[in-house]
Each structure stands twice: as C-alpha cells, then as structure tokens.
Amino acid sequence: MDFNFTEEQTMLRDTVASWLSDNYGFEARWAAIKAGGGEKPGAWQAYAEELGILGAGFSEDLGGLGGGVTEHMIVMEEFGKALALEDYLGAAVVAGSFIRHAGWNGAAALAEGIIAGTAKPAFAYAEAQARYTWHDLKTTARKDGDAYVLNGHKGVVMGGPTATHFIVTARTSGGQRDRAGVAVFLVDKESKGLVTRDYPNIDGPSASEVFFENVSVPASNLIADNAIDLVERVIDEATVASLAEACGVLQKMHEQTLDYTKTRKQFGQPLASFQALQHRMVDMYIAWQQAVSMTYMATIKVTEDDAATRAKAVSAAKVQVARALKFVGENAIQLHGGMGMTEEMPVSHYFKRGTLLRNLFGGEDKHIVRYENLSIGKDA
Amino acid sequence: MNLEFTPEENAFRDEVRDFLETRYPKEVAERQAAGLELRKEDYFAWQKVLLEKGWVTPNWPKEWGGTEWTPTQKYIWSEETAKVDALQLPAFGVSMVAPVLWTFGTQAQKDRFLTATRNGDIWWCQGYSEPGSGSDLASLKTRAVREGDFYIVNGQKTWTTLAQYADWGFFLVRTDPDAKKQEGISFLLIDMKSPGVTVRPIITMDGAHEVNEVFLDNVKVPVDQRVYEENKGWTVAKFLLSHERSGIAGIARSKRGVDRLRKIARAEFSDSGEKLIEDPQFRRKLADLEIDITALEYTELRSLASESAGKGPGPEASMLKIKGTEIQQRVTELVLEAVGHYGSPYFRGFGEAGNAYPIGPDYAHQAAPRYFNVRKTSIYGGSNEIQRNIIAKMVLGL
Structure with missing residues (x-):
C-alpha cells in the first residue's frame, strides 16, 4: 500500500x-x-x-x-x-x-x-441535446476526397477564445445515438466556415460556442475513427483531473470557513465555539476527506486495462466528489453569513467554481446510473 | 376541517385572474421574461396599477386603505400573483414599516408616512444589520446622541437592500450605551437625503447590485422621527421581525418555480435521449420537492388558520422560514442541474445578442445566478441557525 x-x-x-x-x-x-x-x-x-x-x-x-x-x-x-x-x-x-x-x-x-x-487545443465535445452522452452527436464529418467536411454546433467549449485548435467529436457514420461512427478530429481554429462566439462563464474562465459550416479538415487530422471507447477513456481521465481540481477547491472552502468562524464573533464569542457549527464543520471535513480518498482511488484505477473497472471507479469518485462540493460549498457560504454572498470574499469564488465542477462531464445522476449499470454488467 | 373554496372565494379568484391578465404592466413582464434587472420605475408601474384597483395594501387596516381580505383571500391573491410571476413590491414599506407605524406610531407619524408609503411616494430601506452585528443584532453599535430636538447619528449599516433607490430608511440605533444591549436601542426614521448619509454598493457573487452599505456621519434626525419610546426600539424590532418572517416561506413562488422547472425538463433531453421529464432520477427529485412544498403549504395554512382565529404570527413562523428557504434553494439547484452545459455561460457577459449564433436556451441564462443569489435566503431575516434557536427556546422550551 x-x-x-x-x-x-x-x-x-x-x-x-x-x-x-x-x-x-x-x-x-x-x-x-x-x-x-x-x-x-x-x-x-x-x-x-x-x-x-x-x-x-x-x-x-x-x-x-x-x-x-x-x-x-x-x-x-x-x-x-x-x-x-x-x-x-x-x-x-x-x-x-x-x-x-x-x-x-x-x-x-x-x-x-x-x-x-x-x-492550445480546446475540447469541443458537448452538444445541447446529448447532455452527458458522448456518442449522441449531431455534428457530422463527411468524407470528401482527402478531406472530411464538418457540420454542426459544439456548445460551451472551455478555453475556446484563446485556443488555436479544437479537438472535435463528430459522426462519420450511423445514427445520432449510435456508438459506432464516432470520430475525433483536430481542427485548426482558422479553418474556413468555422465561427466562434466567445463569452465568460459565471465562475470567470471563458468559453465559446463553435459552429461548423462545411469546414474542410485534412484526413491527416483524423485522430481516430469509430472511437467512442477512446473518447470515453479520455473523458474519464479528464474527469479524474477535474476531481483533483475539486479537491483543491474543497480544501480551500473548508480552510476559509474555519478561519472565518474562528475570528467572527457574535453573542460575545467566536462563531466556531458554537457546537452546532462545530459539528457542521466536522461534517464538511469528512466530506472533503472522502472526496480526496475517492479521487486517489480513481487516479489509481483509471489506468487499469479493463474499461468497465476504469469507468466504475471514475463514476463512483465523481458521485462522492459532487456531493462533497454541494455540502461543503453551501455550508461554507452559510457559515460565512452575508459576507459569503459577496464577490469580495474569496469563498464565493470557490463556491462558484465548485458548483460548476459538480456537473462537469455529468453530475451525480449520470454517474450513479453508469455505476449501477456497470455493476450488473449492463452497458453504461 | 374544510379545504373547499366557497363560491364567493372562487369568484374572487376569477376577479384576481382577470385583473392580472388585463392590468399587469406589459413592459415589466417583458423585462422579467428577458431576465433583466428590475428598475425602480418597474416597481412603481405595478404599484400604480394596484393602487388604482385598491389592492396595493391588502394587509393594512381598513382606515389606511386595507382590503379586509380573509386569510383565504390573501392566500388566493398570493397564489395567483405567483402564477403569473407578478412583482412583489419591496416589503420594507408596505409590509414592514407600515405595521410598525400603525401599531406604535404617533398620529402625526401615521399621517405623514402611511398614505405616502401606500401611494409609492416613499421607497423604504431597512437599517438593521451592521458589520459586527448580524445574527447578534442586539449588539448593534450605531450611536444616536440626543441634542435638543435632534439625534446626531453616527455608524455603519450593511446588507441594506435596494438602499440605492430609497427615500427613507428605518434604523435601529443605540441611544443608551450603558443599558443591557436590548434595552438601549431606539427605532428612527431617517430621510436618506439627509447630509451625512452615504450609500455604497455591495456586489454579490451573482454579479448583482441588490445590497448596500450605509454610512451615517453626524446625521441630524429630528426627535419626532423616533417611533415608540426611546430605548424601546427592540420591542419594535421584534414585532417587525415576526412580520418579516411570516411572509418569508414563499410557497406560491416555489410552486411557480416547480412549474417552470417542469417546463424546462420537458424541453431538455436526458442522457438516455428521452426528455428529461421522463428520466426516473429527475422525476423522483421533482416529486420529492413537491411533497416537501405540500407539507409546508399545509403547515402554513394551519398557521394562517390560527392567525385568523386571533393569534398573531408566533415563533412557528421560524419553521416556515427554515423550510421555505430550503425549498426555494432546492428549486434553483434543480433548474441549474436541468439546464446541463448551459448553466455555465454568464448572461451579463454576452454583450450584443446574436440570433444567428445563440448561446443556450433563454431559460438557462439566469439558472446559475439564481442558485447563487438564493443562498442568501437561509442567511437573511435571522439566519436559519437563529431560527432553530428560536424554535428550541420558544416552542420546545429548551
């Protein structure tokens, strides 16, 4: 060990x-x-x-x-x-x-x-109708001589405004929700027919909507075809990385809450001296520690050869971490009182980031269903 | 036990519906639908319509323009207004300071302020919390020193909602620093245009300017603007707080929120490719939420019934506040979850809207800001921790 x-x-x-x-x-x-x-x-x-x-x-x-x-x-x-x-x-x-x-x-x-x-590639995988099902694709890639022609719309592409390329999932064959026919392309941002619309996200970083209208991509930029297993593996690894980010966010929210309640006095004593609040902070601590444990577990298991083992580990960790982000985040704001609501207090920024991380690559619901299905040997 | 509405009550419901349909200001409805920040004139437009109808202050005594509605009529009113998302007039005037004035005020104070408040000529704000006095409100330090016919007021208030629009504020100030903390407080009405009053914005995490800091620097306040006796302000404050809490459950609004959530779930797709409303996980959460709302609704109805039997809002109101705010928060959390990827973009930052390249569905634009904003509800009006203390002490006798 x-x-x-x-x-x-x-x-x-x-x-x-x-x-x-x-x-x-x-x-x-x-x-x-x-x-x-x-x-x-x-x-x-x-x-x-x-x-x-x-x-x-x-x-x-x-x-x-x-x-x-x-x-x-x-x-x-x-x-x-x-x-x-x-x-x-x-x-x-x-x-x-x-x-x-x-x-x-x-x-x-x-x-x-x-x-x-x-x-600086940005990952353009999300489509509005697909929610968190990565093979549900309306974006298409049609073979045309030595090139592919892409059409479609990818939403909320993080890092889009400063990206030089997009890594794009698109359908080369099959129906909208088939697992077969999912390809991955590297697309130059300067390609003709590619339009981006940039905007900030509520927690600070920027993203883009990316629209493809007959965008021609050389066949040599096809990273992989019939590659849904690869896409899921990559997203699982990215999910683990985002769980690690969440652990950093959780640690800070917990620390800041402890610091604040030790110094803030009401009724002549520090908030931290009230037992009801102590118990809350203990529960926050436990939630954070469990999140760290699950993130380590998933980091170890995501490298295993068996796809189901990997996926189950990642989904289990995601569920636990998403719950921790809710519990620790909401209580961190509550225990900061009105100050926690303001943009001048760092804790509100951690809470916003943590809230968006809860649903990144799918929230609790997606991952608990995926875990259940894998446990009984069904397709995720 | 009788939950049936009488024919008269049903007729009243029809009248309310018709009124809202024909008279609710179109421009205000459009701003709300577009998720734009509401301006002072939006509230005034609605208040004017209500005033003409005679429905602006249903809870007031008849002599000052009350409607003498029964609790059931009030319940119907709040349901119907919530259904169409009608603006709620800021509570500080019509619901908070007005009951204080008709209960504790002098005749001169009633004459001076009540009708003007009803007409919308005065916008009120509340000067209660201070940087060092939140949950422990009675520890407030803003000092008022008597000099002849005036008080000279110095100090700082915070979390003052919409003070940027306010004409007048009601303030808790310390008039006797040597007395026990609850016994040295007075309740003053202060003209926000007085020299020495400075309002500074506080921006909350959703990016909104809703609350402010108010600085009071040698502000001269005539003694006839003190409500009730000197050093008896805490009695007034407690009375007002119980009024603040009773409306705080927001049940009708939460029901309306669930309707909106259901509409979103009919538009969004789930991971299995069906509509989100068909997703068993999500449906269960919706059902859970509605059951919670029903429990709270009937708790409120019981409380209303005992109120109409002559008992004022008691410490049970704390229960409505705790559960009501938790439900409001849950509604916004589920909306944010329902909109998926599009909970992330920040609508204020979009700049010019381009219809050719839209950013997510309209109903997603305010999902995250609302979730962040309503975190305040379990903090303000006496935090939910304080409400639990009140129940422990006043209801359970612990």
Missing part, C-alpha cells in the same frame, strides 16, 4: 504551488476576470516556459515529462486551490490523453506545439 508521491511528483507539486502562490493571488485573478479575457495574461507562456508543465502527460519520446494521470492530478489540485483560470484540462490533459491512447500520426507535431505553448 503506497499513497506517497515520487520525488519528481513532489517537485512538480512544489513548483506549481509556489508559482501560483507568487503569481495567482486573489486580487490578481479577480483583476484578470474583470478585464475580460477569462485568463491571466502571460500565465500560459509561464506554464510552457517557466514551469514546463504542459508536457506533464506526454511521453519522453514526444518531449514530455513521461507522466500521466497522477501528474495531471497533482497540477489540477494546485490549480483548484488557486482557482487558476486557464484551460489546462483541455489543452494538456485531454490532448495528452488522446495522444497517449490514439496512436495517431500527427501526435508528435501537436505535442511539440502544446509543450512549447504555441498550440
């Missing part, structure tokens, strides 16, 4: 944590959000050059650090603590995961660009 990190992993965490604490204070982050853009100017370049974390999940052959889900977990947990705005999840975790598992010829060139910070 070993839950310890290697020396390299500990160094990675220290490097990221120390850079974020020097460069990602609450005020600096808030100023970046208010300025528009949804990212902190210069941060991405720092991730590429100063920190070298964009290749954490790529093999050494491809110029990366040779890591994988554990390295992503470490980075994302630190990002969660700092509420870092940039789309590390799409550009490094998702792209890294596709490159690791797809066996695609374009991998080396894309990896080089990502590691250098010059290529």
